Amino acid sequence: MKKPVVKLEFQDNKGSGSSRRRFIKMSSLAFAGSTLLYACSEDDDFNPGMEPEPEPDPDPEVFDLGSGDLGILNYAYALEQLEAAFYTAVRSGAYYAGAPAEEQELFDDLYNHEVIHREFFRTAIGAATADTPEAMLPDLEFDLEGAGIDIDSRESVLATAMLLEDTGVSAYNGAGDRIELADYLVIAGKIVSVEARHASAIRSLLNVNSADFAGDDVIDDNGLDPAADPADIYSAVVDLNVVATPFTANNLPAPQHES
């Protein structure tokens, strides 16, 4: 497995107790004067999405997810690449090899679904960027070992699966209100409920005969699942230290409505 090409370090933001404190900076990248890797671009409301706006690029070598709907598609594609890579690795590990048939079948299904999602985005984004192929997120490399994920351990595999599926649900829910084209919203809706079905199944496997399948740890008093900002998902995923290919999310669209 390839070693990480980026080292990550925390950058404290003057004692603020918020998650901003934990904003990550990729130290090997030169972001002159900028500590934030992410900023909502407010001026792309009329960008139909398929034309990435010209940006002052701090480092042309580093891919940025882009703006508008294309940015959201690339964002989803990044998450699906991560999930698919994880389940691909799981199926080559000792836990899977020795797992009961029911659990093997579960991970076969999760692998199938995430590979299908990834390939769907690869194809859809490829078509949308036919004239601007440089705007499509490249194949990312992942370093599960470097992130402390042990595919031979049931505990590590299930905990990671839960984290990824919970993250996926929250990410898609938070992306919905940033999507311009109804077709893409419907696609995101078709996928997020499958991610939620996964999260439930993994959670139920971790603690059968409990309420964890739709647990109070994620669902609020109104019975609502989380809907996370891409900025928070981005920093959380970077925080995992699992993505070995640097990319930025500096231009993703703002939500239509603050909730």
Place this chain on the structure above:
Amino acid sequence: MSIIKMLNEFSSENLMNKKSSRRDMFGTLSSFGKKAAIAAVPFGLASKSTKATAATSMFFDHVGPLQLALTLEYLEAEFYLKALESGVLEGGSRSETAFMQISKHESAHVDFLIAALAEDSIDSPTFDFTAGGAFDPFNEGDTPMETSRAQLLVLAQAFEDTGVRAYKGQAGALMGTPYLEPALQIHSVEAKHASEIRRIRGLKGWISGSERGDGMPAVTQDVYTGEEVTSQAGIDLVGYNYGNSPIVGDVTAAVTQAFDEPMTGETASAIASLFIVNES
């Protein structure tokens, strides 16, 4: 023209068929508002306000979808409360644990949607969970307890899988409103419920093709018809070459599992209507 029929015009199935920009969406939704203003509320339910439509014309697009959602949540909330009251489920069983957690969420969804709809809120219909005598989920007749227990899980699966598809079907109509995100946040919770109920019933947590699954009576087929889609956004995912990442097992099954499909407001209301007593 019923409001449900109009919801249908704006269902995601229709939206999928035309490349509409968000600006087009707003155009569509405003014409929707005009038509909806003269429509009756779904199922002939009485609105709490007689002048609701005039007062909310600016955001009227959310009312129909949220009223449909509230109707489905009323159905679910009352179902789980009555199920738990009936004592049919064994104390401490996985089913009871799941029903308790789901009941909490569905009751919260009812309160949330009533608050969101404000003066456009609707009262709960009267439900008959026997569907005219077809089921005895609360064991009120002389049905064997095992049968009632199984029927509780059958109905829960049907309601949850319907909920997932119904919310998805209204997402397009809620675009550009502050109600889209909370609707999505409810939608994924319904999917978590569905997955657990299905797994308790010995099924996978996800839907293969349009299969309703073992033990689901034919009357529930409407919940699943339309789930068999194998192309997304014009991309044939069954014929696709997965290269170094081959699909394990049946590709068609996997592709249909990987995407849940929306349901029109008309279908969702037809399913709910099986359990609604027509009082008019």
